[in-house]
Amino acid sequence: GQQVMQIPQYQHVQEGEDFTTYCNSSTTLSNIQWYKQRPGGHPVFLIQLVKSGEVKKQKRLTFQFGEAKKNSSLHITATQTTDVGTYFCAGLWHTGTASKLTFGTGTRLQVTL
Amino acid sequence: GAGVSQSPRYKVAKRGQDVALRCDPISGHVSLFWYQQALGQGPEFLTYFQNEAQLDKSGLPSDRFFAERPEGSVSTLKIQRTQQEDSAVYLCASSLAHIIGTAYEQYFGPGTRLTVT
Numbered sequence: 001g002q003q004v005m006q007i008p009q010y011q012h013v014q015e016g017e018d019f020t021t022y023c024n025s026s027t028t029l030s031n032i033q034w035y036k037q038r039p040g041g042h043p044v045f046l047i048q049l050v051k052s053g054e055v056k057k058q059k060r061l062t063f064q065f066g067e068a069k070k071n072s073s074l075h076i077t078a079t080q081t082t083d084v085g086t087y088f089c090a091g092l093w094h095t096g097t098a099s100k101l102t103f104g105t106g107t108r109l110q111v112t113l
Numbered sequence: 114g115a116g117v118s119q120s121p122r123y124k125v126a127k128r129g130q131d132v133a134l135r136c137d138p139i140s141g142h143v144s145l146f147w148y149q150q151a152l153g154q155g156p157e158f159l160t161y162f163q164n165e166a167q168l169d170k171s172g173l174p175s176d177r178f179f180a181e182r183p184e185g186s187v188s189t190l191k192i193q194r195t196q197q198e199d200s201a202v203y204l205c206a207s208s209l210a211h212i213i214g215t216a217y218e219q220y221f222g223p224g225t226r227l228t229v230t
Contacts, residue, residue: 031216042204043156045218088155092216100146100169101216103155 002027004091006104013111019076021107023089030070030092033101034063039084046074073104079111117222121204125228126195134190134225137211138207145188146219147180148204178210195229202226 005024013019023032031050035043047056049065049072056063062075072089086108090101118137126132138145144163148156149172158172164185173180177196182188192199206219 033216033218042221042223043206043219044221048216048218090155100158100161100172101219102158104146106155 001105002091002093002102004089004104006082006089006103006107008107009105010108013079013108013109015081015111015113018056019079019083021074021109022073023074023091023104025069025070025091027093029069031089032069032092034072034074035077035086035088035090035103035105036085041085043088052093073086076109079109081111081113083109084105116198117205117207117220118139119203119222119225121225123228124228125230127227128172128197129194131191131193132195132227134192134203134205134227135220136188136190136205136207138186138188138205139220140186141190141209142207143185143210144208144217145182146208147188147190148206148207149174150224151205152201159190159203195227197229200227200229 007022033048034046036042036046047063052069053067054065064073070096076083082102086106088106089104120135124132146161147159149159150156160173160180161169162182165182179191202224204224205222208217208219210217226227
């Protein structure tokens with residue numbers, strides 16, 4: 001079945017440093033979504049990317065969708081302790097039937113002062 | 114209600130017992146999803162409803178798992194004869210719609226943590 005790989009699995013940064021997580025699929029995606037899950041919490045939607053090469057920004061967060069629609073990245077500038085959590089990408093494939101999201105393995109971000 | 118609610122929040126079951134997990138989606142949301150999340154992993158798709166119709170159940174791990182949404186609102190995930198490997202957090206999510214080839218953001222509930230002893 002479709003799989004979405006994320007790297008790194010874990011990253012520990014000092015507050016103020018930048019952070020990037022990468023998401024890769026072996027096949028072309030229809031679109032991709034990003035979610036954040038705080039420790040002990042549930043996934044919360046961040047953004048959806050649909051177009052090839054699309055770039056979207058939300059304050060300190062920048063999301064990119066690759067030209068081939070097989071990869072995506074999330075970059076956080078100047079991390080803060082409130083950014084702590086696990087970031088998941090979720091890929092959608094258009095299969096001709098009821099499509100579903102396949103979540104990546106996640107990148108756990110730890111931020112210390 | 115403002116968001117998706119799930120009950121119970123925690124459930125401890127002895128191996129072999131049946132359990133029922135409930136999900137109340139956001140009012141008016143057509144689509145409802147169930148996921149299983151093991152510790153340190155991403156949510157894994159179990160099944161999907163559009164209104165009362167179960168359109169995809171390809172992620173249900175065995176015939177011990179059964180889900181329903183009889184009136185197109187509340188949904189129940191039932192696990193029969195629970196096994197230790199069923200221990201996980203079961204997440205429910207709803208979305209406004211789900212058109213083939215595209216997707217809308219999913220709103221997740223707090224989850225039910227199932228522990229099978």
